[in-house]
Amino acid sequence: MNAPPKGVALLGATGSIGLNALDIIGRFPERFRVTALCAGKNVRSLVALAEKFRPSILCLAEPVAPSQLKGLPPRTRVVFGEAGMHEAVAAQGTDIVLAAASGVSSIRPVIAAARAGKRIALANKELLVMAGRFLIEASRLGGGELLPVDSEHSAIFQAIEGHRREDIKRILLTASGGPFRTWTVARMREATVADALGHPTWRMGAKITIDSATLMNKGLEMIEASWLFDVPPSRIDVVVHPQSVVHSMVEYRDGGVIAQLGPPDMRIPIAYALSWPERLPLELPGMDRHLTGEWTFGKPDLRRFPALALAYTAAGAGGTAPAVLNAANEVAVEAFLAGRIRFTGIARTVGRAIESTRCGKQSDTLQSVLDADAAAREETGRILSRSRDTRGR
Ligand code: NDP
Numbered sequence: 001m002n003a004p005p006k007g008v009a010l011l012g013a014t015g016s017i018g019l020n021a022l023d024i025i026g027r028f029p030e031r032f033r034v035t036a037l038c039a040g041k042n043v044r045s046l047v048a049l050a051e052k053f054r055p056s057i058l059c060l061a062e063p064v065a066p067s068q069l070k071g072l073p074p075r076t077r078v079v080f081g082e083a084g085m086h087e088a089v090a091a092q093g094t095d096i097v098l099a100a101a102s103g104v105s106s107i108r109p110v111i112a113a114a115r116a117g118k119r120i121a122l123a124n125k126e127l128l129v130m131a132g133r134f135l136i137e138a139s140r141l142g143g144g145e146l147l148p149v150d151s152e153h154s155a156i157f158q159a160i161e162g163h164r165r166e167d168i169k170r171i172l173l174t175a176s177g178g179p180f181r182t183w184t185v186a187r188m189r190e191a192t193v194a195d196a197l198g199h200p201t202w203r204m205g206a207k208i209t210i211d212s213a214t215l216m217n218k219g220l221e222m223i224e225a226s227w228l229f230d231v232p233p234s235r236i237d238v239v240v241h242p243q244s245v246v247h248s249m250v251e252y253r254d255g256g257v258i259a260q261l262g263p264p265d266m267r268i269p270i271a272y273a274l275s276w277p278e279r280l281p282l283e284l285p286g287m288d289r290h291l292t293g294e295w296t297f298g299k300p301d302l303r304r305f306p307a308l309a310l311a312y313t314a315a316g317a318g319g320t321a322p323a324v325l326n327a328a329n330e331v332a333v334e335a336f337l338a339g340r341i342r343f344t345g346i347a348r349t350v351g352r353a354i355e356s357t358r359c360g361k362q363s364d365t366l367q368s369v370l371d372a373d374a375a376a377r378e379e380t381g382r383i384l385s386r387s388r389d390t391r392g393r
Pocket residue numbers: 011012013014015016017018038039040041042043060061099100101102103105123124125126149150151202203204205206207208266
């Protein structure tokens with residue numbers, strides 16, 4: 001016993017997942033220690049976290065004035081950008097990299113960490129959607145684990161453990177349905193940013209919350225599941241379950257179905273990805289509150305939520321199409337959050353971007369995927385600038 005604590009580098013430390021992970025790490029100092037903390041621009045929060053967790057490396061997206069770093073522990077080295085993130089994931093004593101930065105800027109450092117055999121606790125599904133093949137390959141080569149943090153994928157991982165892959169009939173990926181589950185298209189057209197940010201069961205960062213409202217999040221998760229569990233999209237079905245208690249299910253060929261359940265609290269799947277194969281005594285509020293109400297299940301309505309259909313189309317096309325889907329979606333969500341397009345304009349914009357971008361099969365190199373991502377962002381910008389969905393601001 002008394003193994004030394006595992007070193008954890010956190011990408012996206014100041015975000016919803018990052019802070020939940022730090023809550024777990026802070027409660028189990030004998031098991032985990034923070035080696036590196038990375039964020040985008042939020043210097044003040046990152047420095048405050050560094051004061052508490054004393055990492056050897058702190059990384060920000062762009063350089064900042066030294067005066068902004070007051071209070072930093074003397075042994076903490078500050079680095080910037082992608083090169084900085086490479087240093088962060090390679091910080092001395094790092095065993096686990098929590099990939100929880102938003103967007104796709106961490107793709108190369110995360111692939112490098114996987115290739116070096118580190119455990120990747122993966123929240124950042126966009127990385128798998130864009131470059132699944134390369135991340136899976138790197139992890140296989142490195143020999144470390146690629147463990148899901150996303151609650152649905154953690155559920156599937158747990159429902160698959162100990163079973164034979166060839167016995168899986170299909171994956172049933174649960175979705176809360178988001179805040180607009182019962183809304184008409186006409187009502188969704190008028191939805192405000194505040195409406196879309198009001199997720200009924202989960203508290204998350206803004207981008208994923210909007211993705212949950214369009215159901216693009218479920219589309220991205222379907223592609224994520226396909227890579228993680230090597231199951232084709234045609235054998236992954238989405239089930240709407242508004243209570244978010246059943247986190248996903250795996251149906252086997254004998255008709256048996258294994259589900260994983262729990263309160264909707266991201267600290268549970270985060271902790272499992274950090275401590276697997278052990279389970280930590282988290283002592284969080286239990287299931288009691290969820291055992292009294294009804295649990296319901298239904299089919300998603302692809303007409304009202306076309307983003308999910310787009311994800312299946314992109315997954316079916318393969319090659320660079322999922323990268324285009326993801327990049328166009330990121331740009332469209334930003335435009336919605338900035339009040340530039342309507343809620344219903346998000347899926348429409350992504351659809352147009354997929355149609356007008358060459359989604360060829362040529363994704364032989366990571367660079368070809370990164371190029372497709374950049375081209376799709378440009379094309380989506382052009383589509384938005386001439387879009388009729390634009391709110392005249
Ligand atoms: P947040 O928006 O709350 O946080 C994003 C984090 O990424 C922040 O720490 C932010 O730093 C950092 N970041 C942004 N840009 C960069 C950059 N260029 N370089 C380095 N770091 C950057 O997002 P969430 O925590 O909600 O989500 C993070 C990821 O986890 C997403 O991919 C999401 O899909 C996934 N996920 C989230 C879930 C959740 O419950 N929240 C559930 C399942 C998956 P700063 O504060 O400086 O902006």
